[in-house]
């Protein structure tokens with residue numbers, strides 16, 4: 001890719017390059033699903049899909065795989081249609097992009113529903129997050145799993161900017177403000193280019209920083225019977241290694257990312273995912 005500049009850069013592509021890895025994410029979803037149900041998930045729903053990168057990758061697995069992406073924002077869905085859907089080739093007709101609120105999802109049942117990159121933090125009130133989780137459960141197939149990610153640790157609450165350098169640009173995660181009473185949490189993503197220019201406030205998030213115990217409690221209240229937390233392993237330099245395993249007593253890092261997987265209680269053929 002040519003070096004991006006403020007004039008040529010596409011903020012959606014830079015976002016994908018910085019925080020998404022659909023191939024790895026799908027590998028994880030399929031591995032866990034197969035461990036729990038002993039079969040292959042075919043229907044994916046990507047809530048808060050944004051550019052629908054995961055949907056467009058999912059349908060390329062086989063002619064039986066279908067995907068539904070939901071997002072409120074017409075502009076980002078248009079971007080997905082123009083830039084990501086063509087990458088699905090002949091599988092593109094098996095991606096459906098729905099402009100709407102995840103609080104009113106289509107009825108079609110999915111084997112896998114995802115809410116990634118902490119997007120559900122947008123729901124700041126307990127009854128609303130509970131209602132979202134209930135709707136996910138009702139629209140899951142009987143053999144269905146809900147995947148969410150979450151991050152936390154004391155460093156998550158501290159206003160600070162973390163910079164990750166990519167070829168030709170830097171991604172800056174700006175934890176701008178945190179209110180310890182309400183949990184209100186304002187963050188931005190900025191991009192900086194090698195020519196010194198950049199895109200400030202390319203994305204803004206007005207979230208509540210939910211804790212993992214709160215999210216687990218709400219999932220249970222919403223009717224999910226089995227809730228597992230997959231914790232990221234650590235490499236020799238102390239950084240996360242991208243490998244997520246089920247955990248009960250994880251290392252209490254100052255900043256961590258985890259996946260939560262919620263579904264029905266399964267007796268067999270679970271092999272202890």
Ligand SMILES: C[S@@+](CC[C@H](N)C(=O)[O-])C[C@H]1O[C@@H](n2cnc3c(N)ncnc32)[C@H](O)[C@@H]1O
Nearest residue numbers: 048049050071072073100101102116117119122
């Ligand atoms: C952080 S981006 C997530 C993009 C992508 N799924 C990912 O994993 O990186 C959040 C997206 O959620 C969308 N969104 C926010 N509230 C929503 C809602 N209530 N229903 C549907 N989409 C929503 C925004 O328009 C935005 O595209």
